[in-house]
Amino acid sequence: MDIIDLSVYLIPLIIIMFFYLGSRKKKETSATEQMKEAITQGLTEPSSLHPVIDPRLCLGSGSCIKACPEGAIGMIKGKAVLINPTHCIGHGACAASCPHDAITLVFGTEKRGMDIPQVDPNFETNVKGLFIAGELGGMGLIRKSASQGSQAMDSIAKLKGSNNDYDVIIVGAGPAGMGAALGAIQHKLRYLVIEQESSLGGAIFQYPRNKVAMTAPVKLPVVGEMHFKEVSKERLLEWWLGIIEKTGIKLNYNERMENVTPTDNGFIVKTSKEEYKTRAVLLAIGRRGTPRKLGVPGEELPKVVYRLIDPEQYRNMHVIVVGGGDSAVEAAMAVAEEQGTNVSLLARGDEFGKAFGGAKPKNRDKLKAMSEAGKLKIYLKSGVKEINQDTAVIKFGDEEAEIKNDGIIVCAGGTLPTPFLKQIGVMVDTKFGTT
Numbered sequence: 161m162d163i164i165d166l167s168v169y170l171i172p173l174i175i176i177m178f179f180y181l182g183s184r185k186k187k188e189t190s191a192t193e194q195m196k197e198a199i200t201q202g203l204t205e206p207s208s209l210h211p212v213i214d215p216r217l218c219l220g221s222g223s224c225i226k227a228c229p230e231g232a233i234g235m236i237k238g239k240a241v242l243i244n245p246t247h248c249i250g251h252g253a254c255a256a257s258c259p260h261d262a263i264t265l266v267f268g269t270e271k272r273g274m275d276i277p278q279v280d281p282n283f284e285t286n287v288k289g290l291f292i293a294g295e296l297g298g299m300g301l302i303r304k305s306a307s308q309g310s311q312a313m314d315s316i317a318k319l320k321g322s323n324n325d326y327d328v329i330i331v332g333a334g335p336a337g338m339g340a341a342l343g344a345i346q347h348k349l350r351y352l353v354i355e356q357e358s359s360l361g362g363a364i365f366q367y368p369r370n371k372v373a374m375t376a377p378v379k380l381p382v383v384g385e386m387h388f389k390e391v392s393k394e395r396l397l398e399w400w401l402g403i404i405e406k407t408g409i410k411l412n413y414n415e416r417m418e419n420v421t422p423t424d425n426g427f428i429v430k431t432s433k434e435e436y437k438t439r440a441v442l443l444a445i446g447r448r449g450t451p452r453k454l455g456v457p458g459e460e461l462p463k464v465v466y467r468l469i470d471p472e473q474y475r476n477m478h479v480i481v482v483g484g485g486d487s488a489v490e491a492a493m494a495v496a497e498e499q500g501t502n503v504s505l506l507a508r509g510d511e512f513g514k515a516f517g518g519a520k521p522k523n524r525d526k527l528k529a530m531s532e533a534g535k536l537k538i539y540l541k542s543g544v545k546e547i548n549q550d551t552a553v554i555k556f557g558d559e560e561a562e563i564k565n566d567g568i569i570v571c572a573g574g575t576l577p578t579p580f581l582k583q584i585g586v587m588v589d590t591k592f593g594t595t
């Protein structure tokens with residue numbers, strides 16, 4: 161083969177290699193920047209099940225990167241790396257796609273342990289008659305949670321009868337609680353679902369507007385297949401609401417489970433409204449806990465919420481945000497950036513450093529700049545005293561004022577499920593980066 165023949169093959173090969181290496185370098189640079197940004201912002205701890213990638217086994221095929229719609233994994237120096245740990249939602253598609261078994265899915269990290277309750281294959285805890293399904297048990301995801309809920313009902317249906325008013329109280333109306341309710345209907349159990357929020361859907365209800373959820377078809381009792389693969393938050397919630405209409409699922413909104421006490425033949429579930437005697441309890445409460453309330457008159461008005469879901473909904477409104485942590489600061493700044501808003505941020509500390517000491521430095525700097533530019537108003541040593549239809553009475557220092565108000569976002573922390581589980585005697589393991 162002479163030099164001309166060789167060049168017919170070599171030149172295209174060199175051109176292809178040139179573009180391939182160029183694009184790979186660009187992706188690696190972007191991945192490295194994203195990882196640096198995550199570290200700077202302190203966003204280094206994944207919240208749930210997540211991948212650990214063994215660099216000795218990773219051959220850099222990139223299949224896990226393609227499989228992760230959250231963009232949590234990137235390629236650095238030819239190896240897959242978890243570059244955006246907090247984006248990971250734990251569906252494990254990365255591990256399933258890896259051709260070289262380089263990925264292990266684990267709970268918690270060396271630095272931050274993750275509490276996982278001990279649950280047997282029937283979803284029962286060590287407290288007999290108390291069951292756990294869905295994300296609280298460690299495995300999240302819409303499909304898995306819904307099917308765990310219905311499987312838990314198969315086990316509960318086998319419990320011997322009792323003279324309680326209910327066979328099972330299902331706490332939580334996320335995917336696990338909804339799957340459980342359908343299972344309860346199929347087994348003709350006497351059941352009730354209680355939900356602390358004013359809507360069903362659990363974590364789905366809190367997704368940003370129009371978020372596309374990735375899921376997979378799953379067979380549910382009574383209604384057949386939940387057929388979605390990719391579906392918007394709104395469409396998914398509509399589908400679940402349709403199921404309630406069709407099946408008449410017994411569901412009480414705005415009712416919070418406060419305690420569960422074992423009795424001789426079951427439990428008493430104490431809620432914010434009632435006490436129920438039940439043979440079994442299914443906790444399908446996820447891992448996000450119960451937001452702390454203000455405990456002031458008027459808090460039950462629908463304009464009071466505990467998480468910012470969509471800043472746009474506050475356009476041209478007077479909004480109060482309560483809290484000094486990252487979620488309050490981020491909510492206040494996001495709403496203040498919307499057109500025509502008038503935002504008051506209320507924090508307890510008596511000086512800026514103390515009031516927002518819990519927020520990330522980057523958020524604090526941006527907040528200061530926005531407040532100096534008059535984009536929002538900060539009240540220190542402050543709180544809400546009373547909430548009315550169109551106004552709210554706020555206290556700051558020794559002063560009080562009634563200000564115009566169309567919405568209140570309370571970001572004052574909350575109670576997480578683990579202490580409650582321990583208090584009622586459920587054994588909990590803390591996992592530090594193990595399966």
Ligand SMILES: Cc1cc2nc3c(=O)[nH]c(=O)nc-3n(C[C@H](O)[C@H](O)[C@H](O)COP(=O)(O)OP(=O)(O)OC[C@H]3O[C@@H](n4cnc5c(N)ncnc54)[C@H](O)[C@@H]3O)c2cc1C
Nearest residue numbers: 294295300301302332334335336356362363373374417446
């Ligand atoms: C931003 C984000 C994006 C996600 N994207 C996807 C995705 O694309 N695909 C996917 O499969 N999964 C996704 N997930 C994960 C998925 O939403 C969760 O794994 C799933 O919703 C867990 O269901 P669950 O029923 O166990 O808990 P949750 O959905 O958390 O529901 C728990 C319910 O219990 C209620 N509750 C809690 N405490 C009490 C109490 N004391 N009394 C009464 N009620 C109570 C809560 O209000 C809530 O409604 C995502 C999660 C997040 C946060």
